[in-house]
């Protein structure tokens with residue numbers, strides 16, 4: 001069976017770098033912790049656990065820690081976490097993606113100059129929580145048109161229309177939606193400076209997935225069930241190709257393909273290790 005594998009499938013630059021940094025620390029004789037799972041992939045987290053790497057689930061667990069080394073994942077964390085690490089004298093390996101670090105720097109600088117920060121993104125996402133934690137002033141998180149309309153219509157805001165606002169985005173936010181939301185602020189005459197901080201890795205992966213899914217009769221999307229970027233990839237592929245399968249590993253693959261089916265497309269979310277993609281690819285190639 002011919003397989004079309006997306007070139008952009010799997011780890012992006014920031015995730016690859018973070019995972020490598022954790023593996024580099026293993027065997028150095030210290031207890032290793034990651035602040036949150038290093039990636040949204042249960043296989044990788046289990047493998048790391050088996051090698052003695054534990055996950056800290058939040059600031060309260062960090063407070064209870066007295067020794068060891070903490071790796072900060074690509075999503076980044078708030079300033080409060082760095083301060084706490086320093087206060088406790090814990091060693092830290094910072095694997096924050098440089099694209100996320102750039103947002104922290106913008107937010108710290110602009111809020112320091114008195115600007116109100118608006119983050120366009122998902123309020124529950126750890127990256128957004130981390131970004132929020134770099135502002136020294138007020139922060140508003142907006143992810144929908146309704147929220148942007150409400151924010152710009154509120155009476156209290158009419159009085160502060162002259163207030164300076166800095167808008168940044170979660171790195172994985174949809175660009176067209178970001179533009180639409182920014183437009184609402186501009187149309188209402190708000191004094192905004194806009195930093196488009198969306199990372200192109202996500203968009204490139206989505207564009208390629210759509211393009212492959214539109215050419216094939218069967219499409220496989222590989223990724224963790226908790227990975228929002230994988231779920232998004234699945235939705236995009238499903239729109240183009242009815243027979244789209246969402247799997248975590250080869251064990252989940254239940255494909256009944258006729259021998260003469262057209263090529264099978266394969267893509268994977270940003271947290272899917274290369275060996276899993278290869279396993280699936282080889283299986284489909286050899287068994288159909």
Ligand code: SF4
Pocket residue numbers: 012013014015074075097098099100171172199200201202270
């Ligand atoms: S998606 Fe972009 S910003 Fe996020 S970790 Fe990957 S490279 Fe960094």
